[in-house]
Amino acid sequence: MTYRAGWIHYTNVAPILDPLVLPPGVTAITGVPTEMNSALLSGRVDIANISAVEFIRHADRLEALPDFSVAVLGAVYSVNLFHTRPLEDLRRVALTAQSSMSVALLEVLLRERGLSPRLERAEGEAEELLASGYDGVLRIGDSALREWYGVAGPLTPERSMTALPNAARGITVTDLAQEWFALTGHPFVFAVWAYRKENPPPAALLQAMREARRQGLGHLADVSARHAAKLGLPERVVQHYLWNFRYHLEAPDRLGLAEFAALAEPGHARLSFGPRPGEPSGLAAQP
Incomplete structure (x- = not known):
């Protein structure tokens, strides 16, 4: 029977997914x-690197691989709030519909500051939306990285x-992961590799993913150069961006994930993780 994977293939997971060779019996889309979150929850795929907040919200149904994550300690560069007023004076903020994780993080950070601007769904580049009347715009992923560099660059030798700098031409870029670190002192976990509890991934897929991660991290300059060309960014920018990530869901990452769960989704089921490599099957780690 075919095992179906759903990948969110942003640049931030290139060190894992670029070198990945799927074993026989595994397909991927x-x-x-938000598309891969829905695909996993509806059963169209069996495993996906989904938003951590969706893993938290559906912890009764989902389990996560114990040693894979997309996390950072401090700045992430690609989950940004672009704004023309100080955070305390924001009135209207445009939210992307592409990521429930980033929206949930923004809501937590605003609430912890006692702020409550109006949040509205709107798609488009940050500067276009700011010019249309929004004083804050949430942007994620590769486009957010490019737009951050458009404000912060250029990078000179x-x-x-x-x-x-985090500001230019009247636009300030607030990095949400950096704000999380300032608030909690913990890493922030943006994504985990989750699957429905009754349908864990085959061992061959896990082995292929771990081998791909070793290869990708071992050749990070090559991965960075390839994606810098696609993004139209300097190789140094993309290499720094990638080596900044934490891909192994270690103890500090789990602490940060647990704290976010407590702040964003209190009362949900405890998070469940599969056995770590070398552990007997059936053991579940709890943050």
Whole structure:
């Protein structure tokens, strides 16, 4: 029987998915986060790298691979709030419909600051939406990375990525993962690889994913160069962006995930993870 995967193939998972060779009996489709969240929950795919908030919301039905994540400690560069007013003065914020995770994170951060601007669904590039009357725009993924660089760049030989400004031309870019770190001191987990509890992935797929991750991280300069050309960004920018990620769902990441679950979705079922490599099957880790 075919095992079906659903991949959100943004640049941030290129070190895992670019080198991945699916074993026999496994097929894959790709889409944006909300599409793959829906595909997994509806049964159209059996495993997906879904938004962590959807994993939390459906913890009664889903289990996650114990050693795969898309997480950062500090800035992420591709989940950004572009705004023309200070955060405390925001009135209307445009939200993308592509990611429930980023919207949930923004809602938590605003609530923790005691802020309540009007949040509206609207798609488009940040500067276009700001010019149309919004004073805040949430952008995610590869487009958000490009638009951040449009504000923060250019990166010169004598300048490091961490020294780039977060404001120009009247636009400020607030990195939501950096705001989370300032609030909690924990990493932020954007995505996990989840599957329905009754249908875990075959061992051959897990082995192929782990081999692909080793290969991708071991050749990060090559991965970065390839994706920098697609994005129209300097290789240094994309390489820094990729080596910034935490792909192994380690103990600090689980702490951050548990804290986000408590703030964003209190009262949901405890999170369930499959056995780590080398553990007997049937063991579940709890954050």
